Amino acid sequence: MPTLPKFVVLKSNYNNKYLRFTTMDADENLMRIMPAASEHTKFEVEKAKSIGNEGLVHIRCCYNNKYWVMPACGYPQIVAGADEPEEDKSKFSCTLFEPVYADDDGLPVDDSRSTNSIVLRFRHAHNGKYVALVQNDPNDKYWGFMYTYGESPSQRFMDVFIVIDWESLVLVKILPKHVAFKGGNGHYLGARLIDQTPTFAAVFTNADGTVRIKSDSSGKFWRLTEDDWICADSDDSTNDDSHTLFWPIKVGDSAIALRNMQNKKFCKRFTTSTITSGLNANVSTIDKEAYLEVEEVFPLRRDISNITLHLDRARIYNQNVVNLAMGELVNHSNESCPMELKFSYIETRNSTWNYSSVSSILKLCGLKSSTHTEVPVIADGKKLTIGFTGAVQFGETETVTSSVKDALYKYVVPAMTMVKVRFVAAEASCDVPFSYTQRDTRTSGEIITSNIDDGVYNGVNTFDFKFESTEEKL
Numbered sequence: 001m002p003t004l005p006k007f008v009v010l011k012s013n014y015n016n017k018y019l020r021f022t023t024m025d026a027d028e029n030l031m032r033i034m035p036a037a038s039e040h041t042k043f044e045v046e047k048a049k050s051i052g053n054e055g056l057v058h059i060r061c062c063y064n065n066k067y068w069v070m071p072a073c074g075y076p077q078i079v080a081g082a083d084e085p086e087e088d089k090s091k092f093s094c095t096l097f098e099p100v101y102a103d104d105d106g107l108p109v110d111d112s113r114s115t116n117s118i119v120l121r122f123r124h125a126h127n128g129k130y131v132a133l134v135q136n137d138p139n140d141k142y143w144g145f146m147y148t149y150g151e152s153p154s155q156r157f158m159d160v161f162i163v164i165d166w167e168s169l170v171l172v173k174i175l176p177k178h179v180a181f182k183g184g185n186g187h188y189l190g191a192r193l194i195d196q197t198p199t200f201a202a203v204f205t206n207a208d209g210t211v212r213i214k215s216d217s218s219g220k221f222w223r224l225t226e227d228d229w230i231c232a233d234s235d236d237s238t239n240d241d242s243h244t245l246f247w248p249i250k251v252g253d254s255a256i257a258l259r260n261m262q263n264k265k266f267c268k269r270f271t272t273s274t275i276t277s278g279l280n281a282n283v284s285t286i287d288k289e290a291y292l293e294v295e296e297v298f299p300l301r302r303d304i305s306n307i308t309l310h311l312d313r314a315r316i317y318n319q320n321v322v323n324l325a326m327g328e329l330v331n332h333s334n335e336s337c338p339m340e341l342k343f344s345y346i347e348t349r350n351s352t353w354n355y356s357s358v359s360s361i362l363k364l365c366g367l368k369s370s371t372h373t374e375v376p377v378i379a380d381g382k383k384l385t386i387g388f389t390g391a392v393q394f395g396e397t398e399t400v401t402s403s404v405k406d407a408l409y410k411y412v413v414p415a416m417t418m419v420k421v422r423f424v425a426a427e428a429s430c431d432v433p434f435s436y437t438q439r440d441t442r443t444s445g446e447i448i449t450s451n452i453d454d455g456v457y458n459g460v461n462t463f464d465f466k467f468e469s470t471e472e473k474l
Contacts (some may be wrong), residue, residue, distance in 0.1 A: 004045045004057065004099060004118070008165035013102075013119065014133055014158045018209075019043075019146070020081055021063040039063060039454050042166055048096055050087045056096040058085045058127055065315030065431065067095040070126070070148070078124070078146040089125045096125035100152070102160045118163045124148050132159035133422065166305055168250055178202055178297035178442075183269045184288055188409060190217060201298050210245040210261055222246070230267055230279040249286070255293050257286045266290045299440035299448075304355070304394065306437040307373040309457065311384050319382070319428040322462060327421050331413040341409040343423045347402040347462055351375065351388045353394045354438065355455040376432050378463050384430060411469050416474045425462040432457040 010019040020040040042062040059068045061080035061259055069082035073092040100121045122131040134147035149159050180424065180444030181189040200216040213222045216233035221233035224243040234244050245261040258267045260281040265404045268290040270280035325343040331405060377387030411417050434455040440448045 005165040007040050007158050007325050008043050008045055009164045009166055011162040012323040013160035021061050041235040048087055053087055056098055059093045069093055069095050078148040086469045091128055098123040101191040107116050118165050120161055121254050130159040134252050176296040180295045182293040184291055196367040206239050209347050210247055212244050224281055228282045251291055255291045257290045301441040304371050304436050308435045309376055310433045314430055314432040316428050316430045319426055321424050322427045325422055325423040329413050329419040331417050334410050334415045336414050338412050341421055343407045344404050349400045350397055352458045353392050378428050378430055381465050418472045420470050422468045424468055426464040427462045429460045
């Protein structure tokens with residue numbers, strides 16, 4: 001069985017588009033093949049845990065935190081709709097899939113846009129059918145969606161996917177809009193070599209995940225020349241010229257390599273008799289001289305507002321029972337006796353608010369984003385609700401400890417009996433996606449306002465408080 005990365009992006013071999021989460025109606029959690037790779041296209045692969053299901057996996061959509069599943073018995077669609085994994089293969093609600101290597105003649109052996117990809121089919125463990133695209137009629141409202149196709153592979157390769165390691169992609173994660181690039185020699189990339197002074201560029205991301213890079217100094221786009229140099233001299237404002245298109249690949253926490261889409265070669269720092277440390281796309285593999293450190297060009301001021309929590313896409317996990325207090329009630333008499341036991345305890349709640357560039361923002365003194373917003377908590381019954389409204393400091397974990405609280409336990413203790421009492425609660429973590437408005441004031445005085453949907457609130461708290469007791473005869 002193939003070993004899959006923990007987080008993946010799935011691209012259809014049939015039409016070279018990405019599988020992403022989408023909705024048509026409020027109660028649908030459909031997945032559709034679409035042009036762009038984004039946060040909507042991130043999936044987590046979880047190995048099956050039960051005996052007899054070795055090699056099978058659950059696939060969880062990271063956007064709405066639900067697992068691949070058939071929506072109902074007799075329905076062939078595959079949707080991101082299950083709250084919990086199900087490993088009973090006799091049930092239509094089974095969320096297990098078998099990854100199967102696709103080695104048919106005519107299939108690609110790798111993907112030119114990734115250094116880490118596998119070509120696979122997925123077979124549903126319940127009905128034994130392969131997962132494929134709906135491609136019968138472009139006017140069909142379900143065209144491009146996922147369904148279980150048949151027990152034999154598709155001859156048109158509609159069931160074949162290129163599985164790409166999410167961590168190898170840059171996409172939204174580390175490539176901001178306004179950047180400076182620094183080579184392994186410590187110098188910044190610019191229209192000419194400027195020792196320690198960064199020169200800036202604007203990154204434009206296309207629907208297929210490729211990027212175009214515009215030099216601030218020249219006002220022109222990067223372009224591959226006939227001798228493979230990268231020059232900032234293109235006025236072409238379309239996405240039609242592959243000489244100006246690049247595919248970024250993540251090679252470090254804040255480092256990328258750029259592959260030009262015309263010659264499929266990686267850009268690297270290159271020296272000739274007339275040019276020192278120029279950028280040239282001339283290698284087929286990534287070496288240290290192809291590494292480019294990405295530094296975001298920070299605004300003078302950043303304001304975050306209009307935070308909208310998406311509780312319908314939240315995930316609750318890592319639930320366990322915590323012991324808050326213990327005590328005993330002892331009745332040495334020969335008659336039943338009502339007794340009380342008072343417990344004192346403290347509640348602790350952790351919360352962290354993150355968005356795409358918050359880790360970079362926190363490196364700069366005086367440029368921290370904060371705001372007031374509603375804060376979600378896990379309530380009794382394992383339900384998410386709005387707990388309170390308070391100040392939020394982005395990128396930092398806040399721990400809040402309550403004042404000492406009391407809980408009173410009352411019990412009629414039988415004669416000659418000891419009652420051992422525990423005061424317990426459930427503790428769990430939650431991830432709640434949120435969208436927000438980001439307003440940047442740049443050094444030029446320009447104000448840029450963006451509506452962004454990449455925030456995640458992480459919280460840990462206790463709920464479902466209760467007493468547990470056992471009787472022991474004296």
